[in-house]
Amino acid sequence: MMDKEPASISKKVEEFLQIFKKGEEFTQELLKENEKLRYRVAQLEEVTKFSDREGDFKLHTFEEKIKFLEDENKSLLERYRIVEEENKDFANRYVEVEAENNNLANLYVASYQLHSTLDFGESLKIILEIVMNLIGAEEFSIMMLDEKTNELTIVAQEGMGPEARAGVKLGDGILGAAAKSGEVFYREGDPTDLKGVDYLHPLVCIPLKIKEHVIGVIVMYKLLVQKRTFTNIDYELFTMLAGHAATALFSAKLYSQSERKLTTIQSFLDLLKEK
Amino acid sequence: MPDYNFLVVEDSPTMRQLISFALKRIPGSKIIEASDGIDALKKLSTQKFDIILTDINMPIMDGLKLISMIRNDSAHKAIPIVIITTEGAEEDRKRGLALGANAYIAKPIQTADLLNIVNNILGNKG
Numbered sequence: 001m002m003d004k005e006p007a008s009i010s011k012k013v014e015e016f017l018q019i020f021k022k023g024e025e026f027t028q029e030l031l032k033e034n035e036k037l038r039y040r041v042a043q044l045e046e047v048t049k050f051s052d053r054e055g056d057f058k059l060h061t062f063e064e065k066i067k068f069l070e071d072e073n074k075s076l077l078e079r080y081r082i083v084e085e086e087n088k089d090f091a092n093r094y095v096e097v098e099a100e101n102n103n104l105a106n107l108y109v110a111s112y113q114l115h116s117t118l119d120f121g122e123s124l125k126i127i128l129e130i131v132m133n134l135i136g137a138e139e140f141s142i143m144m145l146d147e148k149t150n151e152l153t154i155v156a157q158e159g160m161g162p163e164a165r166a167g168v169k170l171g172d173g174i175l176g177a178a179a180k181s182g183e184v185f186y187r188e189g190d191p192t193d194l195k196g197v198d199y200l201h202p203l204v205c206i207p208l209k210i211k212e213h214v215i216g217v218i219v220m221y222k223l224l225v226q227k228r229t230f231t232n233i234d235y236e237l238f239t240m241l242a243g244h245a246a247t248a249l250f251s252a253k254l255y256s257q258s259e260r261k262l263t264t265i266q267s268f269l270d271l272l273k274e275k
Numbered sequence: 276m277p278d279y280n281f282l283v284v285e286d287s288p289t290m291r292q293l294i295s296f297a298l299k300r301i302p303g304s305k306i307i308e309a310s311d312g313i314d315a316l317k318k319l320s321t322q323k324f325d326i327i328l329t330d331i332n333m334p335i336m337d338g339l340k341l342i343s344m345i346r347n348d349s350a351h352k353a354i355p356i357v358i359i360t361t362e363g364a365e366e367d368r369k370r371g372l373a374l375g376a377n378a379y380i381a382k383p384i385q386t387a388d389l390l391n392i393v394n395n396i397l398g399n400k401g
Contacts, residue, residue: 109289132382224383225364227383
C-alpha cells in the first residue's frame, strides 16, 4: 500500500510537470506570437502614418487644383463677359456702319443723278424724284429767284393745290425770309401733325445756294402718309440738295442760255454767209 | 454661289439706281432695269428672273397692270413680285397684294428692309 501511493504521487507529479512544461511551451509560443503581432501592429502603424501623410498631401494637392480651376473658371467667365461685350459693341457698330453705308449710297445716287444732265427740265425732274422718293414728301415745290424782280416763282411742283401762291417776294413770309437769309427753315413739332396743308407755313424750306448766293428754294408742305418723321439721312439730303441741286440747276440754266446764244450766233453767221 | 436675276421696273432713274445699288449687295445678283410695264414685258420675254421689283405709278403701263398680266401668263406667273411705291395707304397695300404681289414696300425705302424681303423670298438667311 505504502509503495503504491508514492508511485501514484510520482506519476501525478510527472503528469503535472508535463502539463506545466506544455503550459510553459504554450506560454512561450504565446509570447512569440504576441511579439510578432506587436511587430505587425508597429508596421501597420507606420504604414497608416505614411498613408495619412500621403492622403493629406493628396488632399492638399486636390484643394490647390480645385482653387486653380476655380480661379481659371472665374477668369474665363470674365473673359467671356468681356468678349460678349465686345461682340455687342461690334454688332452695334456693324448696324451703324450699315446704316451709314446706306445713307452714303442714297447721297451718292442723288448727287450722281443731279449732275447727270445739263437739261434744266431734267434737272428739275430729278430734284422732284429725290424729294419724293428719297425724302418722302407728298406736296412740295421748287422755286427759282428772279434777280430782276426779287421774286421767287414756282418752276416745278408735286401734289400742290391751286391755292398755293405762285410767287413770293424776297424777304416775305417764311419762304422769302429763308431765301433772303440762306438758312434752312424747319417747322417746329411733329411733321405729320398737319391739320390741313398750310402753304404759308411749310414743313421745310431749303435755300438753294451757290456759295452764299441763293438762286431758289425747295419747299415741302406735306409728307407721304407712311413717312412719320425726318431721319438723319433726310437732313443730310437737305444739305446735299442745298448745294448740289443749286449747282445742277445753275449749270443747266447757263448751258441752255449758252446753247440759245450759240444758235442765235449761228443763225446770224448763216445769214451773213447768204448775203 | 447661285445667280439671281432681278428685274427692276421703275420710271425714275434715281430710284432704279438706288434699288440696283441695294440689290447688288446680294452675292450673285444680276440686275436688269426697265422703265415701264411694256419695257418689263419685253425683258421678261427674253430672259428668266428670280424676282420682279416694280413701282406702281409709271407711264405707258403701270405696275398694277403689269402684275395682273404676269399673274395671268402661265410662263411667268410663278415669279415673285415686290411692289415698291410711294402709295403707302393700307388700301393700296391690300390692292397690290390682292393682285398677286408677294410683298409691298412703301417709299422712301430702307435698304435693310428691302434686302430682308428679297432674301426671305429667295430663301436666304442673310
